[in-house]
Amino acid sequence: MKDKTTALTSFMKQRKMGLNDFIQRLATNSYACKHPEVQSILNLSPPQDPELMNANPSPPPSPSQQINLGSSLNPSAKPSDFHFLKVIGKGSFGKVLLARHRADDQFYAVKVLQKKAILKKKEEKHIMSERNVLLKNVKHPFLVGLHYSFQTTDKLYFILDYINGGELFYHLQRERCFLEPRARFYAAEIASALGYLHSLNIVYRDLKPENILLDSQGHIILTDFGLCKENIEPNGTTSTFCGTPEYLAPEVLHKQPYDRTVDWWCLGAVLYEMLYGLPPFYSRNTAEMYDNILNKPLQLKPNISNAARHLLEGLLQKDRTKRLGCTEDFVEIKIHVFFSPINWDDLNAKKITPPFNPNVTGPNDLRHFDPEFTDEPVPSSIGCSPDSALATASIKDGSEAFVGFSYAPSMDSYL
Secondary structure (H helix, E strand, C coil), X not given: CHHHHHHHHHHHHHHCCCHHHHHHHHHCCHHHHCCHHHHHHHCCCCCCCCCCCCCXXXXXXXXXXXXXXXXXXXXXXXXXXXXXXXXXXXXXXXEEEEEEECCCCCEEEEEEEEHHHHHHCCCHHHHHHHHHHHHHCCCCCCECCEEEEEECXXXXXXEXXXXXXXXXXXXXXXXXXXXXXXXXXXXXXXXXXXXXXXXXXXXCCCCCHHHEEEXXXXXXXXXXXXXXXXXCCCCCCECCCCCCHHHCCHHHHCCCCECCHHHHHHHHHHHHHHHHCCCCCCCCCHHHHHHHHHHCCCCCCCCCCHHHHHHHHHHCCCCCCCCCCCCCCHHHHHCCHHHCCCXXXXXXXXXXXXXXXXXXXCCCCCCCCCHHHHXXXXXXXXXXXXXXXXXXXXXXXXXXXXXXXXXXCCHHHHC
């Protein structure tokens, strides 16, 4: 039990790193670099996918190369419209804050990203892809909604649904693992969200408990679309090396082309973690973990049902051409015997009572957020960009890379 607790603590610390930060740390560890699997990961082949932006630095885009996703329909939106209350999350490029709109007193989660950090790591395409994907998911019950976005000279602002039931990761941390009915409910709602994204030819690619939130009633909300890949047809593939170490599918580690079945591998990994407390193939030694993902057979302890065992074996199939979901995608997951207790129409209508109620008392109830975030003071710079800076930044500061970021829905979308 002591060894398991130590592994769990180490795992929690390690997984908070992004993949870029993880690779940088790996590259500076002379001992780790000698391992053949680590060398294979670090020696990424020259990019065949234009999305691999980190490999070959490119000059700033010319006007003809700008990423333009539509006109700025909300010219009056600005940081001073909001009263920023608490830090509720952090990432590689900025913070997520609880904010109340000064005009209507509505609460929002505002994702504030630093342009300099994005440009330094050449991640502008991922940010614009996140914004683009957010615009597409306006009608799915288990995907976070974007209300509008805007930019200043130095920051990007996503105005998102405020979800305060806590990260699935936070609840797993506290409870170690879930009983099978609870794990089934979450897995079904996650699968429904992934199936919807696939129907839009979007592959999610970064499913993990940190990106899965619970709303105030206990339903799943999938968030953080920065690693989504758009325009992947049912038989289409991509080859970008990205994701989170514990959840990388074998084909991604092999640097082979992969398809939407990468999301079903990740669903299997998350379901396994919900049932057992750690991801499959986990090791504190990352090189060993990668070797496990590639070569170690899946081992399932006998304390789960045969249906759960069969589903995990199907989702965590190392050969993607034999993985559950490879032929009929979400349909194959829906009809699996593990989900036979689920009425999918009722699920999508949120008519099934969640197995756990976060019992939040209102928007100011932050009990399910990590104090590591909420104890941090709100940076004074977040809401103080001068109004004259809105969407008027010079090419020198990189704003050209974010043309079309600003967005507001038309009035028709509210009717």
